[in-house]
Amino acid sequence: MKSTKDKIILLRKKIFYYAYLYYTLDAPLISDYEYDELMKQLQELEQKNKNLLIPIANSSPTNIVGSINHPELKTVTHLTSMLSLDNAFNREDYLKFEKKIYKLSGIINSIELCCELKIDGLALSLLYKQGKLKYAITRGDGKVGENVTVNAMTIKSIPLILNGENIPPVLEIRGEVFMKKYDFIKMNTYAKNYKDKLFSNSRNAAAGSLRQKDSTISAQRNLMFCAYGYNIVNGIEDSTTHLEKLNKIKNWGIPISNHTVLCNSSQEVFSYFNKIKHHRILLDFNIDGIVVKVNSIKIQNLLGNSSRYPRWAIAFKFKSIEKVTKLLNVDFQVGRTGVITPIARLKPIEISGVKISNVSLYNKNEIKKIGLCIGDYVTVSRVGDVIPKIINVISSSHISRSNSKKIIFPKDCPICHSLIIQKSKLGNSYCSGGFKCLAQCQQSLNHFFSKKGFNIKGLGPKMINKLIDFDYISTPVDVFRLKIKQLIILKDVGLHSANNLLKEIDRSRHIKLNQLIYALGIVGIGEVTAKLLSMYFNDIHRIMEVQLWDLKKISGIGPILANNIIMFFNDKRNNKFIKCLLNHIHIIN
Numbered sequence: 001m002k003s004t005k006d007k008i009i010l011l012r013k014k015i016f017y018y019a020y021l022y023y024t025l026d027a028p029l030i031s032d033y034e035y036d037e038l039m040k041q042l043q044e045l046e047q048k049n050k051n052l053l054i055p056i057a058n059s060s061p062t063n064i065v066g067s068i069n070h071p072e073l074k075t076v077t078h079l080t081s082m083l084s085l086d087n088a089f090n091r092e093d094y095l096k097f098e099k100k101i102y103k104l105s106g107i108i109n110s111i112e113l114c115c116e117l118k119i120d121g122l123a124l125s126l127l128y129k130q131g132k133l134k135y136a137i138t139r140g141d142g143k144v145g146e147n148v149t150v151n152a153m154t155i156k157s158i159p160l161i162l163n164g165e166n167i168p169p170v171l172e173i174r175g176e177v178f179m180k181k182y183d184f185i186k187m188n189t190y191a192k193n194y195k196d197k198l199f200s201n202s203r204n205a206a207a208g209s210l211r212q213k214d215s216t217i218s219a220q221r222n223l224m225f226c227a228y229g230y231n232i233v234n235g236i237e238d239s240t241t242h243l244e245k246l247n248k249i250k251n252w253g254i255p256i257s258n259h260t261v262l263c264n265s266s267q268e269v270f271s272y273f274n275k276i277k278h279h280r281i282l283l284d285f286n287i288d289g290i291v292v293k294v295n296s297i298k299i300q301n302l303l304g305n306s307s308r309y310p311r312w313a314i315a316f317k318f319k320s321i322e323k324v325t326k327l328l329n330v331d332f333q334v335g336r337t338g339v340i341t342p343i344a345r346l347k348p349i350e351i352s353g354v355k356i357s358n359v360s361l362y363n364k365n366e367i368k369k370i371g372l373c374i375g376d377y378v379t380v381s382r383v384g385d386v387i388p389k390i391i392n393v394i395s396s397s398h399i400s401r402s403n404s405k406k407i408i409f410p411k412d413c414p415i416c417h418s419l420i421i422q423k424s425k426l427g428n429s430y431c432s433g434g435f436k437c438l439a440q441c442q443q444s445l446n447h448f449f450s451k452k453g454f455n456i457k458g459l460g461p462k463m464i465n466k467l468i469d470f471d472y473i474s475t476p477v478d479v480f481r482l483k484i485k486q487l488i489i490l491k492d493v494g495l496h497s498a499n500n501l502l503k504e505i506d507r508s509r510h511i512k513l514n515q516l517i518y519a520l521g522i523v524g525i526g527e528v529t530a531k532l533l534s535m536y537f538n539d540i541h542r543i544m545e546v547q548l549w550d551l552k553k554i555s556g557i558g559p560i561l562a563n564n565i566i567m568f569f570n571d572k573r574n575n576k577f578i579k580c581l582l583n584h585i586h587i588i589n
């Protein structure tokens with residue numbers, strides 16, 4: 001015999017499912033009459049058993065217009081890319097952005113700017129077809145995101161059906177899902193009492209809640225949604241300004257922020273920034289800065305996008321919390337490309353719930369700029385609330401620097417003892433050992449065979465280290481020459497796993513061009529640019545002979561990346577390596 005609570009839960013699930021078929025798939029399984037009957041039954045049961053349901057009161061279809069969606073699709077491709085925002089951390093950064101928009105657009109009159117709050121949550125794309133919500137998708141890698149439709153449908157501010165007129169047939173609404181400060185505290189207090197998982201901040205809480213497997217739990221979390229833009233798919237945008245677009249969103253029934261203002265100069269932007277900075281404590285949700293967007297759609301289109309950011313918008317971030325600690329030592333790490341990175345070892349401190357004891361000092365110039373010595377007291381903050389950074393050295397009459405020791409940059413690589421060289425004035429130093437340097441060799445091989453590269457299952461860092469230790473491999477080509485008799489004598493490798501690894505290696509010989517380009521590990525060429533290059537040239541030999549003017553034509557590849565690409569393929573060692581590799585692999589479409 002089922003308990004009343006179980007009956008209610010089962011009924012809720014049923015209704016959510018039928019609503020999903022109706023609203024999302026346009027394929028109702030039961031008649032409207034039967035649906036209404038189920039809803040009535042549920043309402044009656046809930047009415048009579050209010051006390052039973054306190055913790056799950058919000059998660060009923062009787063509260064939410066709509067329904068559950070079964071995640072038969074784990075990921076969904078965005079119809080238009082979901083870009084992120086470039087950041088400005090101070091006035092100078094912001095002024096550089098302004099200068100750039102004037103320069104790139106060629107506009108001499110003042111460009112109108114739309115300033116908004118930068119809500120600290122997670123980005124969500126809502127795909128509406130003929131005005132009905134089809135999918136809610138997280139940003140993911142900007143191309144493909146996670147399908148969170150079921151859970152998003154439980155957010156009251158996300159309508160299942162849009163209001164009003166002139167709704168584009170296929171529309172992607174973009175906005176932020178977030179949790180109010182009060183709900184976050186309430187949720188964590190509840191979790192503490194019930195020894196449940198605690199979230200370190202409201203952003204993580206919102207993300208965790210949106211990704212719940214059980215949508216009734218998401219529903220209890222009282223998530224909010226605020227839209228900041230949209231894209232029409234296969235249609236024409238007739239709004240002339242961003243503000244006009246925001247008003248359209250509002251008329252369609254989706255909330256937008258009411259803190260948005262238009263500015264006509266950097267002075268006006270700075271005063272908005274300061275006003276919001278002081279006002280943020282009074283807001284009932286967290287923000288981490290403001291977003292400044294070119295208001296005119298025509299100028300937005302003139303400026304276009306880079307591969308990751310629109311050139312017409314910038315996130316102007318608030319400074320994060322700063323703390324003081326002691327610099328205990330500096331070590332030097334060797335990266336995949338041979339770059340030597342000084343790492344500050346600090347007396348551990350906590351900033352916004354995260355313990356910090358190691359901080360990158362980037363390069364020689366950075367150490368010089370800060371005037372840093374071992375033993376100094378330093379101010380540390382988290383750039384963009386994420387990356388820890390030493391801001392400055394504390395020098396006051398109370399703190400003596402007499403015991404501080406100068407940081408000596410090594411002349412030889414700490415791993416392979418090859419000479420360290422400086423390639424440019426930017427301050428970066430490199431180990432000249434190439435693949436002879438164990439650190440470079442290990443990391444290059446890891447990168448080469450990683451998921452986005454050759455993607456060989458069973459060839460992770462541990463296995464790669466074993467193969468290096470046995471002198472079986474020192475370059476990626478060696479992996480394609482491995483024999484079973486070599487593998488079975490390795491520790492913890494049986495005949496079965498050795499065979500599997502060889503099968504995987506053989507499978508990986510058929511590789512897509514973009515994955516091959518990624519695997520090469522050209523400085524600054526990640527997944528997105530590798531795809532861009534492969535789409536543009538479609539042939540590894542053409543890429544190997546590429547000239548600067550060819551690269552200049554590609555939007556999304558700036559002068560620094562172009563230079564890295566040219567330098568990489570001009571290097572005779574790289575050329576020889578690729579030619580040799582091509583004897584072992586086959587490039588597929």
Ligand code: IVH
Nearest residue numbers: 083084085116117118119122123228291310
């Ligand atoms: S515009 C192409 N506007 O900040 C436009 N983003 O750090 C891209 N965000 O991924 C986004 N408030 O999740 C925009 N008013 C706002 C925003 C906002 C918060 C988030 C968004 C984005 C992230 C970038």
